[in-house]
Amino acid sequence: MGLRVGIITPKEKVALGSVIAAIILVLTKFIVGIWTNSLGILSEALHSSIDLLAAVMTLFAVRMADRPPDLDHHYGHAKIESMSSLAETMLLFLTCFWITYEALHRLFFVDAIVDINYIAILVVVMSIVVDYTRSRALMRAAKKYKSQALEADAIHFSTDLLSSGVVLIGLFITMAGFKSFDSIAALGVAVITAYIGWGILKRSMNTLLDAAPQDIPNGITETIASVPGVMGVGRVRVRDSGHKVFMDVMVFIDKALPLEKANRVTADVTKKIEDMVPNVDVVIHAEPLCPNTDDLVQMIREEAVGFPAIHTVHNIRVSKVDEELHVDMHLEMDGSLNIKEAHEVASMLEERIKEMNRCVSYVSSHLEPADNGFSTTVSQEDMLYLRRSIEETAKADPNILSLHEIIIRKTHGQVGLSLCCTLDHRLNVKQAHEVATNLENRLMAMHEEINYVNVHVEPDIEL
Numbered sequence: 001m002g003l004r005v006g007i008i009t010p011k012e013k014v015a016l017g018s019v020i021a022a023i024i025l026v027l028t029k030f031i032v033g034i035w036t037n038s039l040g041i042l043s044e045a046l047h048s049s050i051d052l053l054a055a056v057m058t059l060f061a062v063r064m065a066d067r068p069p070d071l072d073h074h075y076g077h078a079k080i081e082s083m084s085s086l087a088e089t090m091l092l093f094l095t096c097f098w099i100t101y102e103a104l105h106r107l108f109f110v111d112a113i114v115d116i117n118y119i120a121i122l123v124v125v126m127s128i129v130v131d132y133t134r135s136r137a138l139m140r141a142a143k144k145y146k147s148q149a150l151e152a153d154a155i156h157f158s159t160d161l162l163s164s165g166v167v168l169i170g171l172f173i174t175m176a177g178f179k180s181f182d183s184i185a186a187l188g189v190a191v192i193t194a195y196i197g198w199g200i201l202k203r204s205m206n207t208l209l210d211a212a213p214q215d216i217p218n219g220i221t222e223t224i225a226s227v228p229g230v231m232g233v234g235r236v237r238v239r240d241s242g243h244k245v246f247m248d249v250m251v252f253i254d255k256a257l258p259l260e261k262a263n264r265v266t267a268d269v270t271k272k273i274e275d276m277v278p279n280v281d282v283v284i285h286a287e288p289l290c291p292n293t294d295d296l297v298q299m300i301r302e303e304a305v306g307f308p309a310i311h312t313v314h315n316i317r318v319s320k321v322d323e324e325l326h327v328d329m330h331l332e333m334d335g336s337l338n339i340k341e342a343h344e345v346a347s348m349l350e351e352r353i354k355e356m357n358r359c360v361s362y363v364s365s366h367l368e369p370a371d372n373g374f375s376t377t378v379s380q381e382d383m384l385y386l387r388r389s390i391e392e393t394a395k396a397d398p399n400i401l402s403l404h405e406i407i408i409r410k411t412h413g414q415v416g417l418s419l420c421c422t423l424d425h426r427l428n429v430k431q432a433h434e435v436a437t438n439l440e441n442r443l444m445a446m447h448e449e450i451n452y453v454n455v456h457v458e459p460d461i462e463l
Contacts, residue, residue: 011150014141015059018153021134022052025127025160032123048127050095051156054088058153065149078241081149082207085200088152092159092197096190103186124168131161146244146279152200159196163189210239223272229253229265231289245280247273255288255358262286288358299356300329309333309345311370324361327353335369342367383408386447390419393442399423399435401460417443417453425459432457 008016029045061084069076138154141147170185205211225233234250251269253262266284273282297316304313315330331349333342350363387406394400402422409416421439423432436455443453 009062011062011141011145011147012059014137014150015055015062015153018055018134018138018157019052019059021130022048022055025130026052028123029127046095046098048160050088050091051160053091054084054156055153057084057088058149060084061149062147065147075241075246076244078244079208081147081152082204082241084149085152086204086208088156089197089201089204092156092193092200096194096197099186099190099193103183103190106183107180121168121172124164127164128161128168131157131164135161152204155196155200159193162192166192207240213238213240213245220273220276223276224249224251224269227251227265227268227272229257229261230269234287245277247277247280247282248285249273249282250285250287252289253286296325296327296357296360300327300353303352303356304331304349307345307349309337309342310349315366321362325357325359326362326364327360328364328366330366330368332368332370386417386450389446390417390443393446394421394439397435397439399427399431400439405456415450417450418456419454420456420458422460423457 025048026045029048030042033042033045061081064080065076065078067077135154135157138150138157142151142154166188167185170181170188173181173185221233221236224230224236230251231254232252234252235248236250237248239246249269251266253265257265266286269284270282274280296318300316301313304310311332311334313329313331315328317328319326319328331346333345346365346367350365353363354360386408390406391403394403400421400423403419404422405418405420407418409418421436423435427435436457440453440455444450
């Protein structure tokens with residue numbers, strides 16, 4: 001794709017105006033500098049020549065940088081502006097070297113005669129006026145269009161403005177009789193030019209080397225993390241290219257979210273960034289993140305309610321294997337249900353669990369026949385007999401001071417026993433555990449119908 005023909009953008013008009021102004025200044029300064037033999041004015045003429053070359057490079061860079069991305073340049077051509085600024089800086093340093101050499105030569109080795117008149121002063125004043133107006137116009141355009149090349153050109157004209165002021169002071173002092181001050185003024189021009197040039201060099205190099213821009217707002221990571229649906233923020237990489245800012249962001253999103261909702265979250269993140277950083281091109285990379293396993297257990301219980309054939313689900317265990325989750329669970333179904341039907345129901349629940357949480361790669365279901373929880377097969381007479389036997393067994397241990405809340409129930413086909421024991425508060429945890437374990441073992445040895453015993457211990461005083 002070639003350069004556009006016959007189309008001049010507002011940015012290019014500003015750059016073209018700077019070229020014309022630089023041509024006028026160069027011609028005027030060279031003529032007056034040669035006529036008066038003033039090194040200060042000649043150095044200004046050479047400085048303005050560099051500004052002319054920089055203005056031409058800026059005009060070319062602005063036209064090239066506005067070209068859209070193509071097959072060979074996926075990120076566009078905006079870095080041409082930084083390359084132009086870098087080249088301009090090299091020319092500035094070359095100018096500083098020549099001015100410094102000539103000034104020192106005149107100060108210490110040659111007694112140069114300087115012819116100062118009001119025409120020379122008028123030329124410098126004209127230069128100051130032109131430099132001021134052009135630097136203001138360029139800086140306004142640079143901020144409006146976020147153009148690095150126009151900003152660099154504005155800095156060049158601002159440098160010319162400052163150095164012209166130094167030369168003007170030098171001319172007045174030379175006219176007063178201090179002949180060598182013309183060379184000293186030239187050294188001042190070199191110092192100012194070198195200082196400004198160093199700043200342009202660092203900025204251009206940072207852009208070309210993809211350094212992180214300094215004007216990116218602080219707290220952008222916290223802002224991204226505040227977007228609903230974002231569970232975490234990973235790598236954030238930022239670079240600029242001319243007037244554009246390119247940003248790559250990694251965010252972590254719940255793996256269980258459907259694709260449409262995950263896409264909505266990334267769109268919200270993009271909008272947040274665009275509100276904070278003007279003229280930004282954002283790429284969001286979403287990484288799946290597994291939710292808390294406690295939440296997953298609750299989700300499984302709630303999902304099982306939707307299957308009428310499943311009476312209850314218990315003993316749910318979630319294990320993390322590498323970066324995946326494995327689920328084991330017990331399903332209680334009607335005992336009269338045939339194995340084919342029960343397997344189909346279990347498989348449907350297993351697949352639903354995998355859909356709810358994409359981190360789950362394996363689900364195993366243990367099928368059990370369901371009863372109605374508490375059973376009347378333990379008669380009232382048997383209940384009284386077991387209670388007396390439990391109380392007598394507990395009395396045989398002097399560490400057990402009393403029993404209460406003795407509960408006997410049949411659940412899931414098993415007879416279970418729960419009771420509370422009051423122990424001496426001076427016992428430690430190890431001793432209390434031994435008392436409870438001994439009681440559990442004795443009761444289960446005496447009563448084969450009891451499948452499990454749970455003993456809760458309490459101190460004999462309130463803590």
